[in-house]
Amino acid sequence: MDRIVDYCKRIIGGNLILGDELKYPFMATIWYLDGEEFSFKCGASYIGKNFFVTAAHCLKQRDPKMIIIRMGSNNLNNLPEIFRIKQIFIHPRFNRDNLKNDIAVIETTVEPDSIKYPPIRLPCGHLVNICYVIGSSVKVIGYGKADKKGKKQYVEEMKEVDLKIKTIHDTKYNNSLICSDVFLAGDEKNGVIMDSCTGD
Numbered sequence: 001m002d003r004i005v006d007y008c009k010r011i012i013g014g015n016l017i018l019g020d021e022l023k024y025p026f027m028a029t030i031w032y033l034d035g036e037e038f039s040f041k042c043g044a045s046y047i048g049k050n051f052f053v054t055a056a057h058c059l060k061q062r063d064p065k066m067i068i069i070r071m072g073s074n075n076l077n078n079l080p081e082i083f084r085i086k087q088i089f090i091h092p093r094f095n096r097d098n099l100k101n102d103i104a105v106i107e108t109t110v111e112p113d114s115i116k117y118p119p120i121r122l123p124c125g126h127l128v129n130i131c132y133v134i135g136s137s138v139k140v141i142g143y144g145k146a147d148k149k150g151k152k153q154y155v156e157e158m159k160e161v162d163l164k165i166k167t168i169h170d171t172k173y174n175n176s177l178i179c180s181d182v183f184l185a186g187d188e189k190n191g192v193i194m195d196s197c198t199g200d
Contacts, residue, residue, distance in 0.1 A: 015159060015160055015161070016157045016158070016159055017074045017141075017157060017158045017159065017160055018074065018157055019074065020073075020074075022072070022073075022074065022117075023074070023158075023160075024141050024158070024160075025046075025071075025116070025117045025118055026045050026046040026047075026117060026118065026119050026120040027043065027045065027046075027071065027141055027142075027158065028043070028044040028045065028046055028052055028069050028070065028071040029042070029043060029044065029069065029070050029071065029076065029079065029143070030042040030043070030044050030054060030058055030059075030067060030068075030069060030106075031067065031068050031069070031070055032062070032066060032067060033066040033067070033068075038068055040076060040143065041058060042054055042055060042058035043141075043142045043143070044058075044069060044106065045119075045120045046071065046112060046117055046119045046120065047105075047119050047120060047122060048114065048119040049111055049114075050083075050086070050107055050108045050109070050110065050111040050112070051105055051106065051107055051108075052069060052105070052106040052108065053103065053104070053105055053106075054103075054104055054106060055102050055103065055104065056090045056091055056094040056101070056102045056103055056104040057094075057096060057099060057102055058104070059088050059090060059104045059106070060090060060094070060096060060104075062088070064085035064086070064087060064088055065085070067085045067088075067106075068082055068083065068084060068085070069082070069083040069085070069106065069108060070082055070083075071083075071112070071117060072116075072117070074157050074158045075156050075157055075158075076143045076156050076157075076158070077156050081112065081117075083108040083109070083110055083112065084108065084109045084110070085106055085107070085108060085109070086107045086108060086109045087106075087107050088104060088105075088106055088107075089104060089105040089106075089107070090104045091103050091104065134165050135164060135165060136164070136165050137162045137163065137164060137165075138162070138163055138165065139160060139161070139162055139163075140160070140161050140163060141158060141159070141160045141161075142158065142159065143156075143157075143158055143159065
């Protein structure tokens with residue numbers, strides 16, 4: 001088994017998911033070959049058969065032979081399942097400058113056990129055009145630091161955080177940076193910012 005190094009974890013705020021029971025069995029991680037070892041880079045979700053979904057910016061201009069997917073534990077350094085990549089499908093209109101259409105699908109050479117790792121439930125049919133209500137909550141999961149500056153101690157366990165849907169007026173972003181087909185989410189509790197970041 002490849003030795004694991006250099007895990008960088010990214011949920012800001014939120015709660016640790018401890019124990020052996022998989023609360024989110026569809027949660028997967030993407031690892032890049034860095035020299036002779038693989039290091040954690042991004043999160044992904046298992047969507048069924050031998051397919052995973054992730055952000056396109058995690059995979060753009062990456063050789064599938066240099067990437068693996070790992071899953072099967074709440075602890076980043078104890079992921080028992082390893083899957084090699086067969087091919088990567090980047091959204092044809094992905095724009096790295098503004099991250100529009102920032103989505104990609106990964107096909108693995110072997111299919112995960114869908115009983116042990118049931119896929120995430122995705123909206124389909126008439127539910128695709130979801131209208132997110134301002135002030136409602138969405139959940140983000142991943143392996144996160146305590147802050148974006150990286151000054152706090154890393155954690156190895158998966159984290160989860162509930163974020164509120166925001167309007168652009170609640171943020172420091174301007175309209176030129178926000179595409180019409182995305183939503184904004186974040187929160188603050190007792191002076192602590194809660195957010196997601198690169199790697200989730």
